[in-house]
Amino acid sequence: MTTTPCFMSTNAGVPVARASTLPARGGLGLKPEHFRTILETLPDLGFFEIHAENYMVDGGPFHHYLTQIRSHYPLSIHGVGLSIGGEGRLDEEHLDRLAALITRYEPQSFSEHLAWSSHGDTFLNDLLPAPYHAATLHRVCDHIDRVHERLGRRMLLENPATYVEFAASTLAETDFIGEVVKRTGCGLLLDVNNVYVSCTNHGRDAQNYIDAFPLAATAQIHLAGFAEDVDAAGAPLLIDSHGAPIARAVWDLYRYTLERSGPLPTLIERDNNIPPFPVLLAEAQQAEELLQTCLSEAAA
Amino acid sequence: MSQFDFASALLDPDLPTPAGLTAWNGSDPAQRFRVYRNNVIVSLIDALADTFEVTQQLVGEDFFRAMARLYAYANPPQSRLMAFYGASFPDFIETFPPAAALPYLADVARLEYLRVVAYHAADLPGVGADAVAIALSDETALPTLGMTLHPSLAVLTSASAVVSLWAAHQGVLELSTVTPDMPETALILRHGLDVEVMQIPTVAGTFINALQAGYSLGTAAADAALIDAEFDLVSILGLLLQKSAITALHSSRRLS
Numbered sequence: 001m002t003t004t005p006c007f008m009s010t011n012a013g014v015p016v017a018r019a020s021t022l023p024a025r026g027g028l029g030l031k032p033e034h035f036r037t038i039l040e041t042l043p044d045l046g047f048f049e050i051h052a053e054n055y056m057v058d059g060g061p062f063h064h065y066l067t068q069i070r071s072h073y074p075l076s077i078h079g080v081g082l083s084i085g086g087e088g089r090l091d092e093e094h095l096d097r098l099a100a101l102i103t104r105y106e107p108q109s110f111s112e113h114l115a116w117s118s119h120g121d122t123f124l125n126d127l128l129p130a131p132y133h134a135a136t137l138h139r140v141c142d143h144i145d146r147v148h149e150r151l152g153r154r155m156l157l158e159n160p161a162t163y164v165e166f167a168a169s170t171l172a173e174t175d176f177i178g179e180v181v182k183r184t185g186c187g188l189l190l191d192v193n194n195v196y197v198s199c200t201n202h203g204r205d206a207q208n209y210i211d212a213f214p215l216a217a218t219a220q221i222h223l224a225g226f227a228e229d230v231d232a233a234g235a236p237l238l239i240d241s242h243g244a245p246i247a248r249a250v251w252d253l254y255r256y257t258l259e260r261s262g263p264l265p266t267l268i269e270r271d272n273n274i275p276p277f278p279v280l281l282a283e284a285q286q287a288e289e290l291l292q293t294c295l296s297e298a299a300a
Numbered sequence: 301m302s303q304f305d306f307a308s309a310l311l312d313p314d315l316p317t318p319a320g321l322t323a324w325n326g327s328d329p330a331q332r333f334r335v336y337r338n339n340v341i342v343s344l345i346d347a348l349a350d351t352f353e354v355t356q357q358l359v360g361e362d363f364f365r366a367m368a369r370l371y372a373y374a375n376p377p378q379s380r381l382m383a384f385y386g387a388s389f390p391d392f393i394e395t396f397p398p399a400a401a402l403p404y405l406a407d408v409a410r411l412e413y414l415r416v417v418a419y420h421a422a423d424l425p426g427v428g429a430d431a432v433a434i435a436l437s438d439e440t441a442l443p444t445l446g447m448t449l450h451p452s453l454a455v456l457t458s459a460s461a462v463v464s465l466w467a468a469h470q471g472v473l474e475l476s477t478v479t480p481d482m483p484e485t486a487l488i489l490r491h492g493l494d495v496e497v498m499q500i501p502t503v504a505g506t507f508i509n510a511l512q513a514g515y516s517l518g519t520a521a522a523d524a525a526l527i528d529a530e531f532d533l534v535s536i537l538g539l540l541l542q543k544s545a546i547t548a549l550h551s552s553r554r555l556s
Binding site: 053054056057058059060061062063064081086087091094116117118119120121122123124125126128130131163164165166167168201202203204229231232233235237239 | 301302303304306307310311320321322323324325326327328329330331332333335336339340343344347376377378379380381382383418419420421422423424451452490493
């Protein structure tokens with residue numbers, strides 16, 4: 001019996017930062033305010049994740065610190081600006097910038113959103129919803145095919161948090177995503193907080209959503225905190241704020257997911273009201289405890 | 301509903317909620333659409349507040365956010381690289397009537413934007429003092445000697461005390477000692493990992509601008525001396541060397 005969790009030894013012999021996939025451990029979003037703390041303390045974490053667009057700059061401290069941190073940790077590059085759900089064509093210049101970033105940092109994972117964020121020349125800086133019907137399906141699949149072709153690697157697609165639905169939708173979100181996986185071969189990033197937020201906002205059962213989600217194609221999980229509002233009828237309307245600790249109900253749904261998916265790399269997302277590093281580290285460790293439970297239950 | 305309708309309504313609070321939106325409980329989708337409207341405009345205002353921190357301190361948060369909101373609706377980002385959002389915000393401030401009483405505000409904003417540009421500019425090593433000394437001693441090449449300056453480097457010439465106002469908000473100067481309408485010229489550059497802001501003589505700024513425009517060292521220095529007999533070439537070159545801001549020596553074809 002060893003005290004080392006078995007998922008930490010799956011890449012035995014290969015330096016962890018050079019492994020080919022993200023480890024099934026807890027990871028954190030990389031924030032500039034934590035660069036120095038991370039390098040000084042080298043915390044025991046599975047990986048870091050960056051937002052691609054923040055690093056599409058020529059030089060300076062961002063690249064300086066990321067280069068050093070990358071030499072110690074596996075990396076996930078998470079795009080927020082590709083606009084895969086957009087009506088227009090993908091921005092080839094943006095794809096070029098992504099390709100350059102991926103060549104430079106050789107991340108274990110690249111992911112983007114099932115959403116749109118640009119229209120014409122305007123960037124809206126938010127992840128916006130699209131109706132789930134045949135036209136959107138064709139468009140999203142064409143865009144993912146193009147990403148695969150340009151980047152020469154498989155991307156992960158993340159399920160969105162949404163606040164409205166469309167009268168024009170003909171497919172459930174999980175069926176839509178399943179169809180995208182079938183047609184493009186992309187992997188999935190399952191944002192468990194988004195599932196909880198969207199299911200609450202649309203009167204659905206979150207566990208049923210997880211049951212219907214293509215877990216076999218899922219390669220990473222996101223966990224985050226939400227803010228609470230109400231809709232015009234007084235029903236709860238949750239907002240994916242990335243600005244609060246992960247809610248108890250989302251931890252529970254995460255456990256429910258792991259029991260079905262098995263252990264998966266799990267990112268704690270925090271982009272607003274960023275607390276001191278140890279607070280985030282504790283959340284990542286909480287995720288690791290659930291990952292370990294899941295492993296030992298699988299082994300039993 | 302097209303994304304055009306959706307995007308237009310996000311950026312114009314007076315437009316109605318796009319058609320075709322629904323809610324499971326039959327509630328008015330306008331309230332839900334408001335979440336997107338709010339996310340978009342708040343994220344843009346927050347991005348401006350990150351870049352224009354001192355500008356915000358000078359006018360207060362409420363004034364700043366109201367001004368930023370008007371700017372963001374009229375000038376949404378044209379790029380996905382949000383770090384550089386707000387390039388035209390200083391020009392907007394300059395012609396924003398409620399800010400007319402603060403004539404220095406736009407230049408403080410310009411300085412802050414140049415700091416962001418400097419922070420993310422390319423990494424290039426500076427040439428050493430030895431290389432510069434050798435180039436200066438080559439009398440045949442001297443007339444055409446030009447200098448490439450670090451990509452982070454910029455000059456801001458202002459009719460206001462832009463450096464002092466900025467410094468007073470970094471805790472290095474007492475704000476009450478600053479005379480806002482005293483003209484100052486700022487030199488902004490990144491040295492190693494740190495962005496630095498320095499006050500330099502206006503004529504030194506003119507000299508640097510001439511080097512950046514590709515003029516030879518000789519031409520840039522001679523023009524500067526014509527503008528101001530006090531121009532101190534040795535001291536400004538010393539500063540540029542000390543800050544590793546001269547990144548290449550070359551033969552300039554631009555003599556006048």
